Amino acid sequence: MVINFWASWCQPCRDEFPLFKERLSTLGATDGLVMLGVLYKDQAELALPFVADQGASWPTVTDADGAIATAYRVVAPPQTYFIDKDGILRAIQIGQVKPADFDTQYAKIKP
Numbered sequence: 001m002v003i004n005f006w007a008s009w010c011q012p013c014r015d016e017f018p019l020f021k022e023r024l025s026t027l028g029a030t031d032g033l034v035m036l037g038v039l040y041k042d043q044a045e046l047a048l049p050f051v052a053d054q055g056a057s058w059p060t061v062t063d064a065d066g067a068i069a070t071a072y073r074v075v076a077p078p079q080t081y082f083i084d085k086d087g088i089l090r091a092i093q094i095g096q097v098k099p100a101d102f103d104t105q106y107a108k109i110k111p
Helices: 013-033 045-055 067-071 099-109
Strands: 001-005 034-038 079-083 091-096
Touching: 001 013, 001 099, 013 045, 013 099, 034 045, 034 067, 079 099
Parallel strands: 001 034
Antiparallel strands: 001 079, 079 091
16 A cells, blocks of 8 residues: 655646556556645645546545644655555555656555
8 A cells, every 4th residue: 555645736736647547547447556646735625626537536525624644744745655565564655656666665565
């Protein structure tokens, strides 16, 4: 599982979407990759239209009170967590995930 904390006002967050969409379309089918977006200090009415425009197939949840971000100790968006099939956190990417970053971090959780 990949959990991505992001915000619509965060340009690096927006820049990650095509990469996530591409990786999820290939790895989701072959490896069973699951992804979840979590809005960080953002409003759903601002962010969800962007999700729809991007054609993102993964769910995005709101974190209105910041409890999820606090539990994951999010510093700032984008921040991405790579969790293996046993639920063990194997990697955290602080800052924009680029293709090489994704591949390196994903290798730590690949089934």
